[in-house]
Amino acid sequence: MNKQIKLSVSTLNVMECVDWVMSPECGGIDVFIGTVRNATKGKTVVRLEFEAYEKMAISELEKIADQASIKWPVQKMLIHHRTGVLQIGEIPVIIAVAAAHRHAAFEACRYIIDTLKQTVPIWKKEIFEDGEVWVAVHP
Amino acid sequence: MNKQIKLSVSTLNVMECVDWVMSPECGGIDVFIGTVRNATKGKTVVRLEFEAYEKMAISELEKIADQASIKWPVQKMLIHHRTGVLQIGEIPVIIAVAAAHRHAAFEACRYIIDTLKQTVPIWKKEIFEDGEVWVAVHP
């Protein structure tokens, strides 16, 4: 199993991620792309800021990828996550998984994003016109 | 629900598909990308040929997308499928689904590819060095 895990302050590149996981041994690739929504509970979001505890975030992401590769027969896995300021429509996260069979790719990709949102030390702050708030989705 | 369904004799473009489904109301996009594997049951594949009963294929794909949009709250769905000759590594199919919440995107995307493989009148011929065969995965 071949993995690439990265935190980045600059724009994530979907095509670069897809190209990295694509290989002639794989039959299916599943890609999850998060995007910054323009509203939360009806309130207009101006921009987002992501903060990461970088060393630990990388190490938790590595664990998640390793777990996924134990659970499902996957060939390549990529996780790129943004940090810093993101405008509406920008991409906070890209997860790409290539496998010989599509079910493994789907399952692993979903496992990675679900687990990432529970365990990886990255925090999102939503900036509204009249204030800002640290998001706490998983209390 | 906004959908785009296309059969194409030319190379499918992942970025174009992702860009089409991306919108500021969506929080998650799931993309499935099929790729041509270089071997089937250990036998080297030289190239593939896809044949479609085009009018019916489009109509069956429309039905699948409509079903998916009844089952899950999705915002945009795209299905592009190749026809004609494909070399190893080329992309026979791209499915992209955007939704406010990721679970709907994952479920709908997986439903579409699973159902496509069962009901849509498209046929794949594998060309080996010493012969060729129409694939019949779902008897």
Place this chain on the structure above:
Amino acid sequence: MKVNILAFGIAKDIFGGPAIDVELFNDATVFNLKFLLEKQYPQLKKLATYMVAVNNEYALDGDTVHERDEIAIIPPVSGG
């Protein structure tokens, strides 16, 4: 009545071309059509299964076919 049958995938190989004409009695059903085709093209029976589409919709054995219907033989699909 004479009906035109489109063939795809392996059915095209079995029929030796992308379409054939067959002579059917009026009010014939999909079942009648399949019976006739399997007599003329015994290799059809070797397929694990195949469907008949009438006017771009999967048809049931009991459905009636009409002279101007667009009829197609749909061997097991393998898209994706």
Place this chain on the structure above:
Amino acid sequence: MKVNILAFGIAKDIFGGPAIDVELFNDATVFNLKFLLEKQYPQLKKLATYMVAVNNEYALDGDTVHERDEIAIIPPVSGG
């Protein structure tokens, strides 16, 4: 012993900065540390939950902390 505590997200706001120093007795546990911090920064208790990481691993309440450990307060995460 003096330990340095890193803070992220809302914990940074609560501590008023990205790191604080606290004075702890030797062989103190994560539980002792949390107790002390919650006394000094009562707002911590208003978080639905928070974790402590020691040397980049989530720690349990019973784990011992040492002088040179890298300790961090991990409020509810919201990546992705």
